[in-house]
Amino acid sequence: MEMERVTEFPHATMDRRPRKRARLGWDVSHTPKAQIGMLCGQEVGDVASLVSSGKPSYSSSSSMYPKGVARNASPPWREDDKDGHYMFALGENLTTRYKIYSKMGEGTFGQVLECWDREREEMVAIKIVRAIKKYREAAMIEIDVLQQLGRHDKSGNRCVQIRNWFDYRNHICIVFEKLGPSLYDFLRKNGYRPFPIDLVRELGRQLLESVAFMHDLHLIHTDLKPENILLVSSEYIKVPDYKDVSCSKKLPKSSAIKLIDFGSTTYDHQDHSYIVSTRHYRAPEVILGLGWSYPCDIWSVGCILVELCSGETLFQTHENLEHLAMMERVLGPLPQRMLKRADRHVEKYIRRGRLNWPEGAISRDSIKAVLRLPRLQNLVMQQVDHSAGDFIDLLQSLLRYEPSARLTAREALRHPFFTSNRHWRL
Numbered sequence: 438m439e440m441e442r443v444t445e446f447p448h449a450t451m452d453r454r455p456r457k458r459a460r461l462g463w464d465v466s467h468t469p470k471a472q473i474g475m476l477c478g479q480e481v482g483d484v485a486s487l488v489s490s491g492k493p494s495y496s497s498s499s500s501m502y503p504k505g506v507a508r509n510a511s512p513p514w515r516e517d518d519k520d521g522h523y524m525f526a527l528g529e530n531l532t533t534r535y536k537i538y539s540k541m542g543e544g545t546f547g548q549v550l551e552c553w554d555r556e557r558e559e560m561v562a563i564k565i566v567r568a569i570k571k572y573r574e575a576a577m578i579e580i581d582v583l584q585q586l587g588r589h590d591k592s593g594n595r596c597v598q599i600r601n602w603f604d605y606r607n608h609i610c611i612v613f614e615k616l617g618p619s620l621y622d623f624l625r626k627n628g629y630r631p632f633p634i635d636l637v638r639e640l641g642r643q644l645l646e647s648v649a650f651m652h653d654l655h656l657i658h659t660d661l662k663p664e665n666i667l668l669v670s671s672e673y674i675k676v677p678d679y680k681d682v683s684c685s686k687k688l689p690k691s692s693a694i695k696l697i698d699f700g701s702t703t704y705d706h707q708d709h710s711y712i713v714s715t716r717h718y719r720a721p722e723v724i725l726g727l728g729w730s731y732p733c734d735i736w737s738v739g740c741i742l743v744e745l746c747s748g749e750t751l752f753q754t755h756e757n758l759e760h761l762a763m764m765e766r767v768l769g770p771l772p773q774r775m776l777k778r779a780d781r782h783v784e785k786y787i788r789r790g791r792l793n794w795p796e797g798a799i800s801r802d803s804i805k806a807v808l809r810l811p812r813l814q815n816l817v818m819q820q821v822d823h824s825a826g827d828f829i830d831l832l833q834s835l836l837r838y839e840p841s842a843r844l845t846a847r848e849a850l851r852h853p854f855f856t857s858n859r860h861w862r863l
């Protein structure tokens with residue numbers, strides 16, 4: 438098989454589809470309770486101080502630096518943009534230690550910049566959090582979670598590693614090891630071509646290992662999605678695409694992945710009534726307002742695995758009733774027991790103990806979109822030539838409606854889909 442070896446995943450070739458699908462719930466319905474008090478003084482590396490007063494905590498005047506070290510000076514102070522994002526230019530410094538190379542990503546919380554760390558002499562990814570109180574507070578919770586994960590993740594291969602954090606011009610900055618593209622970016626730049634099932638198995642195994650690791654620590658991620666799973670390496674190879682002989686497709690050279698974005702991670706003893714997860718990966722108990730816990734992560738894993746094997750988002754929707762109707766189309770009817778207990782905000786979606794569908798649909802297009810979806814078995818069979826039986830069984834167990842009936846991450850890792858002898862090899 439002829440393979441073209443390429444070293445870096447091209448950041449430049451962006452298409453016009455959204456690069457990142459925003460977690461909708463965060464701005465709208467819930468602000469995590471800040472726990473800044475417990476974090477003060479817990480520093481990683483050479484951290485300065487945490488200032489929660491809202492005042493800039495880092496002096497940046499270039500006149501501070503003696504002659505000869507001006508190249509390390511910070512740029513003049515600028516206003517943030519209207520959303521509280523830090524304004525920067527490529528090639529500038531971020532503190533005297535880091536030099537900004539490129540912008541790697543953007544999310545609800547802030548921007549992620551690729552920077553050169555002069556002290557450790559390596560590239561790092563720095564998340565510069567928006568200078569808005571609730572995001573600063575959430576960032577401090579993320580730092581706490583990252584530090585806890587780092588203490589327990591001895592091999593360092595489950596979750597992204599935090600290297601440092603500091604407060605710069607009223608922006609909390611979190612320094613991470615630099616990783617490669619997200620699984621979403623990889624799929625997108627590969628024309629949404631599905632991954633081979635043996636690679637899906639390997640990615641799924643690592644994903645469940647990371648989730649089991651978090652759950653063992655009593656942490657629930659709550660925002661698992663392909664955007665938040667990063668390949669460790671940017672390297673990929675090109676192989677012929679047997680479905681379309683005129684084209685080639687990309688495959689990651691290494692299947693190693695890590696979880697990122699612990700900005701919505703919660704402890705299992707916290708209040709779990711608010712809306713969590715990015716829409717497409719949101720579990721039915723979250724939509725129905727029944728309260729949620731570890732199983733909401735497992736539901737997201739089920740949706741992610743389907744997406745990796747088909748190349749397409751399973752529940753491509755922006756609306757609750759349509760979302761629930763899509764679930765019924767793919768997975769069968771929702772249990773009456775769950776519908777009966779639904780929160781009063783979702784009562785309008787339910788009539789005489791069943792989903793008010795298609796009567797409650799907002800448009801014909803919506804009804805058509807639901808009808809276009811295949812049953813789970815058919816969806817998998819269209820994509821997978823071998824292992825389909827085991828894969829379908831695994832997915833059905835991850836996507837059980839009743840949260841208590843869903844497999845745990847550890848149970849899923851013992852499923853025959855993972856214990857069979859097939860391995861991913863390029």
Ligand SMILES: Nc1ncnc2c1ncn2[C@@H]1O[C@H](COP(=O)(O)OP(=O)(O)OP(=O)(O)O)[C@@H](O)[C@H]1O
Binds near residue numbers: 457541543615700
């Ligand atoms: N360590 C890293 N190495 C490389 N790229 C990264 C790293 N961390 C984050 N990124 C990139 O930056 C993007 C945004 O990061 P992240 O998801 O942590 O931000 P966020 O503001 O919390 O996002 P969200 O809107 O999902 O809450 C990621 O999707 C990824 O593309």
